[in-house]
Amino acid sequence: MRGARRRRTVIADQATRFYTIILLFSYPPLNNFLMQTILCQDFGDGIRTLRADRSITCAEEPECLGTAGVFIPLFTIGYPLVLITWMHKGFSESGRAKLRAECADDAAYEAEVGRYKARFGFFAGKYEGWYWWYEVLEMFRKLLLTSLGSALASGDKPYSQLLIKIAISFVFLCFFIRHSPFAADEVDVIVVSTQTCTLLTLVYALCIRIDFFAAEGISDNTMAVGMLIIQTAPLLIALIVIGWLFKSVYGDVVEEKTAKLRRLSRKMSRQLSLGKSLKGAAMTAPVSAIAKPDPDATPQLDGAPLPESSVPAAATAVQVEIEDHSSTSRADFNVNTKLQTHKH
Numbered sequence: 450m451r452g453a454r455r456r457r458t459v460i461a462d463q464a465t466r467f468y469t470i471i472l473l474f475s476y477p478p479l480n481n482f483l484m485q486t487i488l489c490q491d492f493g494d495g496i497r498t499l500r501a502d503r504s505i506t507c508a509e510e511p512e513c514l515g516t517a518g519v520f521i522p523l524f525t526i527g528y529p530l531v532l533i534t535w536m537h538k539g540f541s542e543s544g545r546a547k548l549r550a551e552c553a554d555d556a557a558y559e560a561e562v563g564r565y566k567a568r569f570g571f572f573a574g575k576y577e578g579w580y581w582w583y584e585v586l587e588m589f590r591k592l593l594l595t596s597l598g599s600a601l602a603s604g605d606k607p608y609s610q611l612l613i614k615i616a617i618s619f620v621f622l623c624f625f626i627r628h629s630p631f632a633a634d635e636v637d638v639i640v641v642s643t644q645t646c647t648l649l650t651l652v653y654a655l656c657i658r659i660d661f662f663a664a665e666g667i668s669d670n671t672m673a674v675g676m677l678i679i680q681t682a683p684l685l686i687a688l689i690v691i692g693w694l695f696k697s698v699y700g701d702v703v704e705e706k707t708a709k710l711r712r713l714s715r716k717m718s719r720q721l722s723l724g725k726s727l728k729g730a731a732m733t734a735p736v737s738a739i740a741k742p743d744p745d746a747t748p749q750l751d752g753a754p755l756p757e758s759s760v761p762a763a764a765t766a767v768q769v770e771i772e773d774h775s776s777t778s779r780a781d782f783n784v785n786t787k788l789q790t791h792k793h
Contacts, residue, residue, distance in 0.1 A: 469569065481596050483525060536585075539564075539565025545562070576630045590621045614651050635694050642683040646683045
């Protein structure tokens with residue numbers, strides 16, 4: 450029974466984690482769709498239609514009103530509130546104190562904390578301990594930029610929309626710089642660059658709307674280059690940060706492997722040089738070419754046998770000395786042959 454209960458608990462935690470992540474990524478586009486069911490545009494003379502479909506009169510289609518009336522409270526507002534309330538018990542100090550009071554012992558408390566981490570570790574694990582709630586705030590920022598920014602200003606007031614979005618981006622950027630909630634400083638740098646890119650893009654769009662570049666005589670090519678720099682700067686910063694992080698984590702391992710490769714290369718070079726030296730020395734002065742004198746052979750002079758009276762009284766001595774200098778990767782061969790003959 451305990452094993453089956455444990456399996457059900459693990460499956461429930463994994464399912465909760467999976468569906469909360471799916472809802473996190475679908476939150477901005479679904480809210481944008483919901484806002485399109487109620488956002489209207491005024492054409493004058495009392496003609497108001499939906500901005501998404503001008504064939505539908507504003508606030509007169511029951512399907513649009515019913516969809517917005519049900520899902521905006523349940524999903525747009527309800528999902529973040531349920532998520533932050535659920536996470537509060539497992540990650541905040543007050544919530545954990547209450548959780549410890551409810552558990553019988555430390556083992557049960559650690560098990561419950563582990564369950565909260567398994568469910569919502571994707572949301573809170575990447576932030577510092579006190580900023581476990583920041584993912585919900587980030588959802589709210591995206592909601593303001595994608596949906597409520599357009600809802601606060603009607604479609605026939607594009608300047609107001611851009612100004613509101615610029616203000617939202619600036620406030621959240623200042624808040625992020627002030628707190629830096631991520632546990633890794635490198636991620637803070639990347640997020641600051643992306644939010645700065647968003648702010649500059651909105652400012653750029655406002656300048657285009659008010660014909661600022663045309664009034665200043667700035668060409669279209671210059672405008673395109675400026676936008677390209679704004680859009681690619683976060684990517685370049687992210688690549689630099691990732692490269693620096695990789696070096697800081699694996700730099701010692703890479704240096705150790707590089708040193709080993711260098712030592713191996715030097716050793717192979719020495720062995721190759723030694724092999725070439727040995728081969729050259731063997732070709733110039735081979736030891737096998739030096740024949741030992743045969744004591745039974747008859748001495749000859751100019752092809753004719755010598756008389757016995759001229760046979761030397763002393764024997765012939767041959768000495769071969771070979772010195773191998775491995776430290777300098779060279780081999781020197783010295784062959785000394787000494788021949789002494791004493792006539793009677």
